[in-house]
Amino acid sequence: MSDASKPAKKDADGEVRRIKAPVKLDYTVTAGLALSRFLKGVTAGKLLGQRCGVCSKVYVPPRGGCPTCGVGMGEQVEVKDTGTLTTFCIVNVPFEGQTMKLPYVYGLIALDGADNALHHLILAPPEEVRMGMRLRAEWVPPESRPASMEAIRWFVPTGEPDAPWDSYKEHL
Amino acid sequence: MSGRACAITGIGQTKHASKRDDVSIAGLCREAALRALEDAGLSFADIDAVVIGKAPDMFEGVMMPELYLADALGAVGKPMMRVHTAGSVGGSTAIVAAHLISSGVHERVLTVSFEKQSESDAMWALSHKYPFQPPLMAGAGGFFAPIVRSYIKRSGAPLDTGIAVAVKDRLHALKNPYAHLTLPEISNDMVKASPMLWDPIRYLETCPSSDGACALVLTSAQAARRAPGKPAWVRGTSMRTEPAVFAGRDQVSPRAGRECAADVYRQAGVSNPSKQIDVAEIYVPFSWFEPMWLENLGFAEVNQGWQKTMDGSTALGGALPINPSGGVLSSNPIGASGMLRFAEAAMQVRGQAGAHQVDGARMALGHAYGGASQFFSMWIVSSERE
Numbered sequence: 272m273s274d275a276s277k278p279a280k281k282d283a284d285g286e287v288r289r290i291k292a293p294v295k296l297d298y299t300v301t302a303g304l305a306l307s308r309f310l311k312g313v314t315a316g317k318l319l320g321q322r323c324g325v326c327s328k329v330y331v332p333p334r335g336g337c338p339t340c341g342v343g344m345g346e347q348v349e350v351k352d353t354g355t356l357t358t359f360c361i362v363n364v365p366f367e368g369q370t371m372k373l374p375y376v377y378g379l380i381a382l383d384g385a386d387n388a389l390h391h392l393i394l395a396p397p398e399e400v401r402m403g404m405r406l407r408a409e410w411v412p413p414e415s416r417p418a419s420m421e422a423i424r425w426f427v428p429t430g431e432p433d434a435p436w437d438s439y440k441e442h443l
Numbered sequence: 444m445s446g447r448a449c450a451i452t453g454i455g456q457t458k459h460a461s462k463r464d465d466v467s468i469a470g471l472c473r474e475a476a477l478r479a480l481e482d483a484g485l486s487f488a489d490i491d492a493v494v495i496g497k498a499p500d501m502f503e504g505v506m507m508p509e510l511y512l513a514d515a516l517g518a519v520g521k522p523m524m525r526v527h528t529a530g531s532v533g534g535s536t537a538i539v540a541a542h543l544i545s546s547g548v549h550e551r552v553l554t555v556s557f558e559k560q561s562e563s564d565a566m567w568a569l570s571h572k573y574p575f576q577p578p579l580m581a582g583a584g585g586f587f588a589p590i591v592r593s594y595i596k597r598s599g600a601p602l603d604t605g606i607a608v609a610v611k612d613r614l615h616a617l618k619n620p621y622a623h624l625t626l627p628e629i630s631n632d633m634v635k636a637s638p639m640l641w642d643p644i645r646y647l648e649t650c651p652s653s654d655g656a657c658a659l660v661l662t663s664a665q666a667a668r669r670a671p672g673k674p675a676w677v678r679g680t681s682m683r684t685e686p687a688v689f690a691g692r693d694q695v696s697p698r699a700g701r702e703c704a705a706d707v708y709r710q711a712g713v714s715n716p717s718k719q720i721d722v723a724e725i726y727v728p729f730s731w732f733e734p735m736w737l738e739n740l741g742f743a744e745v746n747q748g749w750q751k752t753m754d755g756s757t758a759l760g761g762a763l764p765i766n767p768s769g770g771v772l773s774s775n776p777i778g779a780s781g782m783l784r785f786a787e788a789a790m791q792v793r794g795q796a797g798a799h800q801v802d803g804a805r806m807a808l809g810h811a812y813g814g815a816s817q818f819f820s821m822w823i824v825s826s827e828r829e
């Protein structure tokens with residue numbers, strides 16, 4: 272991101288034609304009932320989702336309402352912190368706020384017991400990462416665990432055999 | 444399309460470039476608008492209303508730019524409307540303008556879309572920290588790369604399909620004087636050797652960042668009679684949206700896209716798109732989206748879109764030329780990119796596409812998508828009114 276304290280860059284003719292003007296917005300997020308329950312759960316090392324009473328799909332994190340049925344979500348369900356990597360990207364592009372050393376992998380993970388896939392970091396040599404790879408969450412120690420998906424540092428391979436294609440092809 | 448006939452009588456676009464330092468945002472929009480008006484044989488005074496579109500305001504950091512652009516676009520004292528649908532906005536904006544004609548509200552509408560990426564930081568605007576989320580990646584390419592990987596796995600497409608599209612569209616761009624990228628030396632080897640940014644997407648398989656604008660003049664049939672040139676006719680318009688996340692969502696071939704295509708084909712009387720549509724300008728910001736959209740749009744069977752790319756069908760001179768203008772891969776002023784697709788489709792059926800004209804094109808598809816592959820806008824234009 273730009274730094275306002277740096278002098279504006281001059282063009283070859285000595286003229287300044289553009290300046291960088293950083294934009295900042297402070298805001299407070301109210302997580303809402305469903306997400307608050309989820310965030311309290313992760314600080315305790317639990318992944319709490321909700322099941323839709325109409326289509327029976329389990330969403331983690333829960334969103335309060337079912338995006339397909341348009342109804343309020345039903346019962347709370349705890350899902351496992353293991354899952355299947357459905358697809359992924361090997362990132363080679365540096366960016367502001369990046370926490371991983373390039374190249375690294377992020378992917379979509381279908382947690383065991385959930386019907387949606389969530390995005391998270393994968394800690395494994397990029398050349399060894401495969402679609403269908405079995406993963407488990409590596410949690411931040413309880414004393415420093417934030418109320419955020421960052422309570423999970425990343426997912427790591429479990430070493431189990433890869434999940435069959437049919438088991439995750441609906442999560443692409 | 445239901446309602447009154449809608450004609451496209453004026454088409455204008457800027458020379459797209461990474462930095463248009465010679466013009467302001469207003470000057471950029473005006474350049475496209477004046478070209479469209481000249482093409483239509485009209486002046487700002489003849490226009491009843493203006494419809495404007497661009498990507499989210501945070502890209503340039505100018506809040507509601509349509510307000511300050513009213514003066515430059517001759518819209519003071521006239522109805523003006525802004526459309527917001529992420530990357531598909533250029534297409535949606537043209538559709539809203541077309542509806543102002545087909546509904547009988549106005550006779551002559553000017554529609555303009557733009558982006559001045561040199562005055563913005565779109566990649567970072569798309570990559571801010573989300574609450575409760577770890578920082579995962581930056582840029583649209585990072586978001587779409589896993590979806591491309593899913594397509595490759597699902598279809599069994601050869602890994603050089605993306606390379607073939609990247610080369611083909613840049614060769615097309617060499618025939619388009621308005622295109623941003625001119626890479627006469629483009630080759631499979633050159634694309635293959637370019638850095639792998641978001642594996643499986645290489646640098647030369649991504650779109651550039653462009654400054655540019657596009658404008659259209661749309662009129663009723665009666666007003667089109669006085670136009671100096673041959674109009675294109677809007678034969679169908681459709682928009683569809685779906686949530687970014689839901690269980691079982693097919694991100695590779697979203698249902699909203701399939702239903703949008705079915706709707707626009709029905710309106711235009713198209714039952715066999717590959718046969719009845721002569722040329723298509725589709726929104727391909729990353730090369731692999733050509734085969735993906737060929738399937739989503741019904742030009743190819745599921746998992747077979749890559750075959751049309753690889754056998755040359757989608758190149759100029761092929762059975763179904765895709766993006767003869769060079770497409771988004773060659774010019775990407777984000778807010779204008781969808782309207783450019785719609786405009787290029789209209790240019791084809793008017794026979795005014797110059798060196799990238801598809802001989803005898805009578806029916807063409809313009810397509811745009813945006814967000815997390817969740818906003819779709821499409822129109823079909825024809826040289827014939829009915």
Ligand SMILES: [Zn+2]
Binds near residue numbers: 326338340
């Ligand atoms: Zn439901």
